[in-house]
Amino acid sequence: MGFAGSIEIQMLCWSIVLGLVQIVLAASTATFQRGLAYNVSSRDMPPPPVGPVAARLARASRNFLETFPFFAAAVLVIATLGRHSDLSGIGAQLYFWARLVYVLAYAAGIAYLRTLVWAVSLVGLVLVLIAACAGG
Secondary structure, three states, X not given: OOXXXXXXXXXXXXXXXXXXXXXXXXXXXXXXXXXXXXXXXXXXXOOOOOXXXXXXXXXXXXXXXXXXXXXXXXXXXHHHHOOOOHHHHHHHHHHHHHHHHHHHHHHHOOHHHHHHHXXXXXXXXXXXXXXXXXXX
């Protein structure tokens, strides 16, 4: 499956897919552990606890949602103003690939790697933002 458009738009589309996959992974692992009865209930009671991997997947998904709106906005500024550049392309790719590795590292419980790739994703986001705001 391919996406038309600039590398920034391609990485935005793949980031949307990644975000949706994270939501599905977090929800399905929690449902598997808590049971379907809890998932379809009114959830008036506190949820039963989940195991470490399910909890990590939920936290990774929430973490993605903290940075994704900024990434999406910066890419849309790039696309709207035609400010595509090597800087924005590299930044968008850094953001996406680091976010992908982040999910895997977080699910596996690899603390220092997780933190490192989170920082790389922020560098990618900042590069896209610089290109969006400075035009280069």
